[in-house]
Amino acid sequence: MAEPAQKTRPAGERSQSAPAEIAFRSVVKRYPGRDTPAVENLSFEVPPGEICVLIGPSGCGKTTALKMVNRLIAITDGDITIDGASVRQLELTQLRRGIGYVFQQIGLFPHLSVENNIGTVPRLLGWPKERIRARASELLELVGLDPSADLKRYPGEFSGGQQQRIGVARAMAADPPIMLMDEPFGAVDPIARDRLQNDFLRLHRQVRKTVIFVTHDIDEALKMGDRIAIMRAGHLVQIATADELLARPVDDFVASFVGADRGLKRLRVHSLRDIQLEPASGAEDSSPTITRDTTLHYALSMMLTEGTTQLQVVDGEKGAVGVVRMDAITKLVASDADGMPQPAASVTEPSPR
Ligand SMILES: Nc1ncnc2c1ncn2[C@@H]1O[C@H](COP(=O)(O)OP(=O)(O)OP(=O)(O)O)[C@@H](O)[C@H]1O
Ligand SMILES: [Mg+2]
Numbered sequence: 001m002a003e004p005a006q007k008t009r010p011a012g013e014r015s016q017s018a019p020a021e022i023a024f025r026s027v028v029k030r031y032p033g034r035d036t037p038a039v040e041n042l043s044f045e046v047p048p049g050e051i052c053v054l055i056g057p058s059g060c061g062k063t064t065a066l067k068m069v070n071r072l073i074a075i076t077d078g079d080i081t082i083d084g085a086s087v088r089q090l091e092l093t094q095l096r097r098g099i100g101y102v103f104q105q106i107g108l109f110p111h112l113s114v115e116n117n118i119g120t121v122p123r124l125l126g127w128p129k130e131r132i133r134a135r136a137s138e139l140l141e142l143v144g145l146d147p148s149a150d151l152k153r154y155p156g157e158f159s160g161g162q163q164q165r166i167g168v169a170r171a172m173a174a175d176p177p178i179m180l181m182d183e184p185f186g187a188v189d190p191i192a193r194d195r196l197q198n199d200f201l202r203l204h205r206q207v208r209k210t211v212i213f214v215t216h217d218i219d220e221a222l223k224m225g226d227r228i229a230i231m232r233a234g235h236l237v238q239i240a241t242a243d244e245l246l247a248r249p250v251d252d253f254v255a256s257f258v259g260a261d262r263g264l265k266r267l268r269v270h271s272l273r274d275i276q277l278e279p280a281s282g283a284e285d286s287s288p289t290i291t292r293d294t295t296l297h298y299a300l301s302m303m304l305t306e307g308t309t310q311l312q313v314v315d316g317e318k319g320a321v322g323v324v325r326m327d328a329i330t331k332l333v334a335s336d337a338d339g340m341p342q343p344a345a346s347v348t349e350p351s352p353r
Contacts, residue, residue: 019049019210020098020177022069026078029064037076038064040234051204051211053225055218061234062214063104066180069212070099082178097125100171104182106163108155114140114166115151121174139169144199161192168200181213185220197223218258222269230254242269263333267297272313275332277322280312287312292321296329
């Protein structure tokens, strides 16, 4: 049984509507009657087709930042652009038509059937009934539900996780190039959440969109994000890939946020493809085998449970491609994000999370 490897991006993904670039430019949000801005001088870019995760403690401004993209909340100062065009200039319906939104609290309409929930935006766009039904069926299947049984049911008849799938389907209904997802998998248990995450990543490979994904679960952020933006009290503290964040947190806040076990977490963002394998000499024929797409986390775990320090690596049709040794894994975890050894760090007692 192989653990799914890190997210990979095979060439030749299909894409109906081309994904767009989103840029925050010194964005400020001040709510009336509040002394401190909810969002302060926020600047970052999300390249087309990438998933950018926004993460930070409760109240740090994630939802506010997200809702300014489709102007559910008005920007006080600065600007947000989509493919260079200011969201402040775009006509509101046109803006929102290009953006799928998954609400923090699911937000399905309880009095509407699943079909009508998914059809909300297409209805506004004037799609004929048959086209809406066909699209709703297609999307339900895509998110792992059963169109023949589920289209006519109401949200209250589904579990929390299923409702979240329907929420994702609804956000994708008009095939928007952008998706804003506010803690989309927050309401489900860890196992269901893991499945939803895997399903969404698979979906994202097939139907490429630019996604801003809010969470306050660091493991979810590391798994889902091409890039992760860490916010604190309205400010952006660091934006980086999962590996950079784990290897080089900019300050103690980020270091404690990603967790004292960040070395172990790096094992999950790398697969055996990131390791220089040693040629097989024949002497290790009795070593257990492992596939090349496996995460380092799983590889190391296998070494520990099998009581060995080396594994034979196989790569699909190519068969055995070499050997991985435990020290190659520990070396990678100890290197910085460019593969260079890290400078010796002073180690302080980690604070409990
Ligand atoms: N409508 C509002 N009026 C005044 N203050 C608000 C309003 N909405 C949010 N705030 C404040 O703005 C700050 C940011 O809120 P926001 O909802 O963006 O946080 P968040 O990071 O999404 O938090 P959570 O993780 O709890 O969802 C908070 O201090 C909040 O109290
Ligand atoms: Mg929020």
